[in-house]
Every structure is written in C-alpha cells, then in structure tokens.
Amino acid sequence: MIISVASGKGGTGKTTVAVNLALSLSNVQLLDCDVEEPNAHLFLKPKIEEEEPVYIKVPRIDKDRCDYCGECATFCQFNALFVVRADAEKDIEGNVLLFPELCHGCGGCSLICPRSAITEEDREIGVVKRAKTLDAHLDLLFGELQIGEPMPVPVIKAVKSKLDTRKTVIIDCPPGTSCPVIHAVYGSDYCILVTEPTPFGLHDLKRMVEVLKELKIPCGVIINRAGVGDEKVYEYCSEERIEVLLEIPYTRRIAELYSQGIPFVERIEGWELAFLEMVRKIKGAE
Numbered sequence: 001m002i003i004s005v006a007s008g009k010g011g012t013g014k015t016t017v018a019v020n021l022a023l024s025l026s027n028v029q030l031l032d033c034d035v036e037e038p039n040a041h042l043f044l045k046p047k048i049e050e051e052e053p054v055y056i057k058v059p060r061i062d063k064d065r066c067d068y069c070g071e072c073a074t075f076c077q078f079n080a081l082f083v084v085r086a087d088a089e090k091d092i093e094g095n096v097l098l099f100p101e102l103c104h105g106c107g108g109c110s111l112i113c114p115r116s117a118i119t120e121e122d123r124e125i126g127v128v129k130r131a132k133t134l135d136a137h138l139d140l141l142f143g144e145l146q147i148g149e150p151m152p153v154p155v156i157k158a159v160k161s162k163l164d165t166r167k168t169v170i171i172d173c174p175p176g177t178s179c180p181v182i183h184a185v186y187g188s189d190y191c192i193l194v195t196e197p198t199p200f201g202l203h204d205l206k207r208m209v210e211v212l213k214e215l216k217i218p219c220g221v222i223i224n225r226a227g228v229g230d231e232k233v234y235e236y237c238s239e240e241r242i243e244v245l246l247e248i249p250y251t252r253r254i255a256e257l258y259s260q261g262i263p264f265v266e267r268i269e270g271w272e273l274a275f276l277e278m279v280r281k282i283k284g285a286e
C-alpha cells in the first residue's frame with residue numbers, strides 16, 4: 001500500500017508524521033519527496049548506502065549546422081533559448097544562447113530545428129540517496145535538488161522510481177498544492193493530510209482536499225498541535241465527511257524531542273500503537 005503524507009502548507013508537521021508513522025510499521029519504505037528541503041534523514045540518522053545523480057536533457061547547439069533562423073527560441077515556452085541573428089552589415093555574428101536553468105528538458109527544440117542542429121546532453125540537477133536506519137528496520141530514499149535549481153519534479157520522479165510495492169510505502173510530499181505535490185502524491189492509495197487547527201491550516205487543508213478529489217485519492221486528516229486555534233478544522237472535516245485519524249497534542253515534550261531531532265514514537269509510550277492502529281483503519285477502509 002502506498003500512503004502519502006501531505007499538507008497544503010509547510011510547517012504543519014508533515015515530516016514529523018511521516019517519520020513517526022514509518023518507524024511504527026514493519027516492512028516499510030519511506031520516500032522523502034520533499035526534495036527542496038528533505039529532512040526525514042535528520043530524524044532517522046540513517047547510513048547512506050548509495051547515491052545516484054539525477055539529470056535532465058538540455059539542448060546542445062551545433063553552430064556549424066545552425067543558420068540562426070530563430071525557430072527554436074520561438075518554440076520554447078520557457079524562454080530558455082535566445083537567438084542572435086547574424087548580420088554581416090552590422091558585423092554581428094549569429095549565436096544561440098541557452099539559459100539551462102530555464103530549460104524544462106522537453107526536447108521540443110531538437111525536434112523542430114529544421115537543420116538538425118540541436119542534440120541533447122545531460123545536466124545534473126540533483127541526487128537520489130538510498131539509506132537504511134542503523135537497525136536496518138527502515139529503507140529511506142530521499143532526493144536532493146541542487147541549490148538554485150528550479151525544477152524539483154524530475155528529482156521527485158527519480159525518488160518514486162525506487163518505490164518498492166512489496167512494502168508499505170510512505171511518501172513524504174513537498175508542501176503546497178502545486179506540480180511537485182501532484183507528482184509526489186500521484187498513484188497513492190491513500191493520503192494523510194497533516195494540518196493544524198488554525199485559519200491558515202484550514203485554508204490550505206481545503207486546497208489540498210480539492211486536489212485529492214480531482215486525483216480521486218481518498219484522504220484522512222491528522223491534526224497536529226491540537227489544542228491551539230479553534231474548532232473550524234474539525235467542523236470542516238465533519239461537513240466533508242473526512243475522518244480525523246489522529247490528533248497530536250501541542251505539548252512541550254513533543255516540541256523538545258522535535259528540536260533534538262528525536263522521533264516522538266521512540267520516547268513517548270503509546271504513539272507507536274496509535275500509528276499502527278491508524279494504518280490498520282486505513283487499510284481496512286480500502
């Protein structure tokens with residue numbers, strides 16, 4: 001079963017839930033798809049066993065073939081190409097400039113170039129790391145997008161390509177509701193939405209629920225920092241018939257463990273069982 005853990009906004013405790021949930025289960029694989037800021041490994045302190053670079057294809061211009069017609073630049077919707085047209089009278093040499101960080105690697109320019117002047121080459125944008133917790137209980141895969149790179153999706157796809165369906169797979173999704181989240185959550189059997197009982201929490205929860213409706217992925221809610229804020233998240237869940245799976249209270253003890261990078265299931269009795277029962281309930285509802 002594939003269970004994704006998502007939230008409409010950052011800072012709700014999504015990774016805390018993903019890590020504590022994964023530690024409560026056996027035969028489990030945790031995929032950290034929050035590739036712009038992966039931090040599950042900070043809590044798990046695993047041994048990295050393997051690293052695999054992630055590339056996208058970017059164009060390479062053969063200047064001997066190119067006549068600077070400009071068709072590639074016109075075609076590119078991401079303004080990743082700029083063609084300087086040659087002008088002998090003004091003594092301007094032709095050139096094709098590529099802005100690699102804007103290129104989405106769609107391959108279109110190489111297909112439409114009338115002079116077959118464009119080939120493709122690899123550009124590294126990130127890495128996928130495979131790791132195991134020291135007791136070998138948990139397989140962790142996480143992606144890291146290189147600093148300054150704007151496209152997390154290829155790295156997310158590379159992490160998800162390692163998915164092992166023989167295990168219970170937990171996917172820690174990026175925050176928000178845009179493309180990276182859709183790619184991370186896509187294909188899940190169930191999505192746990194982590195929120196907090198505040199107006200911001202409710203606003204972003206609603207957006208994520210709409211996304212999951214479109215994707216036809218069933219969902220339930222974990223309310224983190226329960227006890228702060230108001231009742232509106234509970235009222236919304238009840239109106240929408242979304243199950244509140246668990247509440248994690250706003251306590252000093254949990255906050256302290258978090259600040260020390262210690263998953264609270266390892267130190268506070270009863271939580272492992274609570275996560276286990278929650279998964280049983282989710283599996284039973286399938």
Ligand code: SF4
Binds near residue numbers: 061070083113114
């Ligand atoms: S489409 Fe091809 S020939 Fe035209 S400017 Fe681009 S690379 Fe050069």
Ligand code: SF4
Binds near residue numbers: 059
């Ligand atoms: S591969 Fe696609 S995104 Fe990249 S430069 Fe060519 S047309 Fe633009």
